[in-house]
Amino acid sequence: MARMGRPKAELTLSDEERAALEGWVRGRSTPQAWALRCRIILACAEGASNKDVAAQ
Numbered sequence: 001m002a003r004m005g006r007p008k009a010e011l012t013l014s015d016e017e018r019a020a021l022e023g024w025v026r027g028r029s030t031p032q033a034w035a036l037r038c039r040i041i042l043a044c045a046e047g048a049s050n051k052d053v054a055a056q
């Protein structure tokens with residue numbers, strides 16, 4: 001049985017925000033913890049579930 005909870009808030013990014021996050025993910029000098037956070041934000045913005053993001 002599925003657990004009922006608060007609905008997931010929609011995350012929308014502007015083109016500039018998406019470009020900045022993608023740049024940090026690809027950046028060679030970006031700390032890995034920061035790049036991981038950027039990947040999480042990008043995945044959530046694409047509509048991935050929290051469970052799928054955690055599995056990655």
